[in-house]
Amino acid sequence: MTKLLSKIAKRSPWLYRINAGSCNGCDVELATTACIPRYDVERLGCKYCGSPKHADIVLITGPLTARVREKVLRLYEEIPDPKVTVAIGVCPISGGVFRDSYAITGPIDNYIPVDVNVPGCPPRPQAIIDGIIEAIKIWETRL
Amino acid sequence: MASFLKIALRNLFKGPTTDPYPFGETFVPKGLRGKAKYNAAACIACRMCEYVCAGGAIQIREVADKSGLEFILWHNTCTFCGLCEYYCPTKAIRLTEDYHTAHRQEDKYRYVEKGFIKYVNCAECGTPMVPISPELLQRAYRQVNREIERLRHLCPKCRQKRALR
Numbered sequence: 001m002t003k004l005l006s007k008i009a010k011r012s013p014w015l016y017r018i019n020a021g022s023c024n025g026c027d028v029e030l031a032t033t034a035c036i037p038r039y040d041v042e043r044l045g046c047k048y049c050g051s052p053k054h055a056d057i058v059l060i061t062g063p064l065t066a067r068v069r070e071k072v073l074r075l076y077e078e079i080p081d082p083k084v085t086v087a088i089g090v091c092p093i094s095g096g097v098f099r100d101s102y103a104i105t106g107p108i109d110n111y112i113p114v115d116v117n118v119p120g121c122p123p124r125p126q127a128i129i130d131g132i133i134e135a136i137k138i139w140e141t142r143l
Numbered sequence: 144m145a146s147f148l149k150i151a152l153r154n155l156f157k158g159p160t161t162d163p164y165p166f167g168e169t170f171v172p173k174g175l176r177g178k179a180k181y182n183a184a185a186c187i188a189c190r191m192c193e194y195v196c197a198g199g200a201i202q203i204r205e206v207a208d209k210s211g212l213e214f215i216l217w218h219n220t221c222t223f224c225g226l227c228e229y230y231c232p233t234k235a236i237r238l239t240e241d242y243h244t245a246h247r248q249e250d251k252y253r254y255v256e257k258g259f260i261k262y263v264n265c266a267e268c269g270t271p272m273v274p275i276s277p278e279l280l281q282r283a284y285r286q287v288n289r290e291i292e293r294l295r296h297l298c299p300k301c302r303q304k305r306a307l308r
Contacts, residue, residue, distance in 0.1 A: 040161050090198060093251065094220040097198050114248050121198075121222035124175075124242045126164050131245035133165055138247075 006143040009056070012045040013139050015132070016055030016079065020072045020108065022062030025122040026089035030059060032125050033132075039125040046132060052078040057135045060114075063091035063098045064106035076112055082142035084135045086116045088128060093117045176223040177242040179216055183258035185235035185278045188212050192227035192236055201227060206259075212273065214258040218244065219251060233278035265298035272298045 015034070019027055033039045034048050049055055052075055064072060090096035092108040108114060115138050118131035162169050193201045200221040206213050216236075227236045246254055262271035275295045280287050294302050 037160055038162050039164070043161070044165065090220050090222060094198075094217070096220055097222060099199060099220065109248070109251075116245060116247055117219060117251055117254075118245045119219045119221070119254070120242070120244050121224075123244055126162075126169055127242050127244050129165050130243055134245050134247065 009143055010140050012047070013056035013084075013136055014049045014054055015041070015046050015057050015059055016049055016052055018058060018060045018072055018075060019068075020060055020062035020092060020106070021065030021068050021104075022089065022091060026061035026091075026120075029122040029125055029128060030061065030088065033128045039129065041129060041132060044129070044132060044136065046136075052076075053080065055079045055083065056139060057084045057086060057132065059086050059088050059132075060092050060108060060112070061088045063095050063104045064108045064111070065103050066105050067103070069105050069111070073111060082139070084116070084139045084142065085112060085114045086118060086131050086135045087114045088118050088131070089123060090119045090121050093119055096121060171240050171242070175240045175242065176225050176238045177240050178218055178223075178238070178244065179221060179227065179256055180237050180239045181214055181216060181256050181258045182235045182237070183214065183260050185233045185276045186214065186258065186260055187233055187235075187276055187279050188260055188273045189232060191230045191232070195226040195230050196221075197224050197226060198222045209262075209271070211259055211261040214256075214260065216256040217252075218254050218256065232282060233276055235276070235278070263296070265301055266293075266296040267301045268298060270298045270300070 017027070017030055034041045046057070058076070058079055087093050087108055091098060092106060095104055095106050098104050116131050116134045118127055120127055188203060190203050193203050198220040200217050202215045203212055223238065225238050228234070228238050260273060263274045264271055280291065280295065284291055294305060297305065
């Protein structure tokens with residue numbers, strides 16, 4: 001039964017989005033990637049889910065501000081293993097233009113193990129799709 | 144009613160609007176700002192790009208053995224704003240239309256654009272200096288004559304001496 005489930009799960013990783021203090025640019029691109037028919041990420045078998053408990057692939061945007069840090073980490077803990085983390089935009093990866101600010105505690109890989117990076121400010125929907133494909137490849141090995 | 148039918152008919156024949164991207168070709172809008180490309184041969188190391196870079200992605204520093212300058216652009220903090228390209232006097236740095244930026248975590252710190260400017264020695268006193276690129280001459284002078292061509296191989300001090308003579 002678990003064998004069958006892991007076989008099926010390979011084909012449909014669910015996406016979950018965490019906004020760690022993003023300016024909303026990358027979130028708009030994520031919404032574009034998923035919700036408008038032009039870029040339709042659901043062709044890859046992915047689906048956005050509302051609860052962290054259902055998530056397989058986590059997409060994180062934003063530079064991890066001091067104010068949301070605890071909440072993001074708590075949310076991340078709630079996501080069941082195995083999970084694949086994708087950092088979207090330059091902010092979670094390096095801090096981007098906010099680097100060295102007193103309000104920023106990132107880069108996010110100091111706190112969370114990141115697997116795939118998609119830099120850009122914001123990245124194109126096609127680049128995000130690239131990142132999700134990369135994440136699905138990792139996801140298949142972890143099941 | 145007629146207009147509605149027209150739209151319905153048009154959509155029927157147009158096919159799906161979905162971009163076939165991961166499985167097929169996609170479009171790239173003209174002038175898209177993607178990953179920057181650096182041309183060390185045209186660079187004069189004025190460090191303007193380093194100064195204007197919004198994300199602090201660019202670094203120009205002398206290498207350990209003092210044989211030249213190293214240019215490093217870390218794509219992971221570049222915001223594609225294009226200020227470097229705008230302010231570069233010789234257009235040694237250009238933004239390409241390459242937007243494929245996804246990479247694994249192992250490559251995070253290796254995801255850079257690198258270049259190396261080797262010092263040349265001054266033709267008169269032998270002091271190491273940054274070579275003056277032909278792009279700069281073209282920008283600074285209307286015509287490059289032999290005198291300018293000779294000055295090009297001199298360090299700033301020797302150039303001053305030559306000018307005052």
